[in-house]
Amino acid sequence: MINDIVLTRYEETLQVSIERFDERIDEAELSRGFCNYIGVHKICKGFINFGQVSEKWGAVVCRLCGLRIMVPWKINTYRELSEYLDNLLKPPSDGELPEGVKKSFRELMIIPYKAHKGPF
Numbered sequence: 001m002i003n004d005i006v007l008t009r010y011e012e013t014l015q016v017s018i019e020r021f022d023e024r025i026d027e028a029e030l031s032r033g034f035c036n037y038i039g040v041h042k043i044c045k046g047f048i049n050f051g052q053v054s055e056k057w058g059a060v061v062c063r064l065c066g067l068r069i070m071v072p073w074k075i076n077t078y079r080e081l082s083e084y085l086d087n088l089l090k091p092p093s094d095g096e097l098p099e100g101v102k103k104s105f106r107e108l109m110i111i112p113y114k115a116h117k118g119p120f
Helices: 078-089 099-110
Strands: 004-006 013-015 033-041 047-052 057-062 068-072
Touching: 004 078, 068 078
Parallel strands: none
Antiparallel strands: 004 013, 013 033, 033 047, 047 057, 057 068
16 A cells, blocks of 8 residues: 655655545546645645646646656546556666776766856
8 A cells, every 4th residue: 555655766755644545546547637635745735736737748746845746647546646657667677787987877876966166
C-alpha cells in the first residue's frame, strides 16, 4: 500500500491522506485539475495538485513552495504515479548510458551540489 510517494531525487515527498479514500489507495484515481489536491508536500505542508499542461503532459505542483514535476497526463492512479516516478528516479545501469556520460552521471549522483560562484 502506498503511503508516501518520493517525487524527486532530493527526497521531496507527496504525503497521501489515507482518510480521503474508501478504496485501496494504490488503485484510487488522482484528482485531476489544479483546484483539486492529491496530497500534501511532506516538508512545506503545501497542498499538491495534478493538472494538465499540454495534450500529453500533466504537472504535479505544490501550491505553497512551487515544486513542479512533469508527468504523463495518461497517469490515472497513485500506483501509476508512484511507479512512473520510481522508474524516473532509478539510476540507469551503465549499459543504458553512452560511454562518455557514464562517469559524469555517476559523479552527479554522488557529489553534492556546489554553490555557483559566477557573477549572478
